[in-house]
Amino acid sequence: MGINIHIVNAIEFYEATHTQDFLDNIDENIYIVREMFDVSTIQSIRLQCMNTARETEPSWHPCLDNCPDYHRIHHNYPDAYVKSIQHAHYFHPWNTNLKIFDTFLPIFELKVRLCGYETAEVFLSNIPSSGPICRVLVHQYPSGGGGQQEHIDPVSPFAQIQTIIQASEPGKDFGSGGLYVNHSKIGKIYLDSLTQVGDLIVLSPGVKHGVAPIDIEKSLNWNEPTGRWIVMPIIIDSDEPHVVKNKPIGV
Numbered sequence: 001m002g003i004n005i006h007i008v009n010a011i012e013f014y015e016a017t018h019t020q021d022f023l024d025n026i027d028e029n030i031y032i033v034r035e036m037f038d039v040s041t042i043q044s045i046r047l048q049c050m051n052t053a054r055e056t057e058p059s060w061h062p063c064l065d066n067c068p069d070y071h072r073i074h075h076n077y078p079d080a081y082v083k084s085i086q087h088a089h090y091f092h093p094w095n096t097n098l099k100i101f102d103t104f105l106p107i108f109e110l111k112v113r114l115c116g117y118e119t120a121e122v123f124l125s126n127i128p129s130s131g132p133i134c135r136v137l138v139h140q141y142p143s144g145g146g147g148q149q150e151h152i153d154p155v156s157p158f159a160q161i162q163t164i165i166q167a168s169e170p171g172k173d174f175g176s177g178g179l180y181v182n183h184s185k186i187g188k189i190y191l192d193s194l195t196q197v198g199d200l201i202v203l204s205p206g207v208k209h210g211v212a213p214i215d216i217e218k219s220l221n222w223n224e225p226t227g228r229w230i231v232m233p234i235i236i237d238s239d240e241p242h243v244v245k246n247k248p249i250g251v
Helices: 011-019 037-054 098-102 105-113
Strands: 006-009 029-033 070-075 084-092 134-142 147-152 162-166 176-181 188-191 198-203 209-211 228-236
Touching: 006 011, 011 029, 011 105, 037 070, 037 084, 037 134, 037 228, 084 176, 098 105, 105 228, 134 188, 176 228, 198 209
Parallel strands: 006 029
Antiparallel strands: 029 198, 070 084, 084 134, 084 147, 134 228, 147 209, 162 198, 162 228, 176 188, 176 209
């Protein structure tokens, strides 16, 4: 048995998520949802991140109450759960960025519906001390070797699908490398070339996947706006001491 790639529109995708076997067979299926988000909206978020990177210093903050939004450079940090070369931006709903969370509300609503909740409000209103929280990640894998170690993500009651929004134009922003899944029988399947800005990629978090080095022949420059950009709306455990944390695992 291999991997089935379904290129669909938003209506077709939502119809598929209401079928009995959607989650039962998510390990064997990948969905690319065309034009899920407006191109100008995604470009605006990307520009916001670039401006923040120019105006503020990189930092890191544990996911505790009052955690600020921040950006961080990962360069194969030795203690990382999964090694990567990326510039990551972190957004939280308790800060002044409700427009971003309104934009991706359909993704949060889908995730919670699949785990039996009626609304995402319970997660959107949580703070780290009260339970799992919503977060929006923006990753830039820069040209010159940006990428991410092959890994599996945690599967939890509120994270049964992985949702990745394409925020780059493959072939223009970057030429080689990118997202792949590694199937035990057929090997690596590269996905970015099948996507456009604003498309949504949906796959099982429990399948092996990674980001092959981006434009490895170029020089790494953290100030360049090119490379592979993605947006990920996620629901995660906080870093509160009492929380049993589900973390990705490098393979």
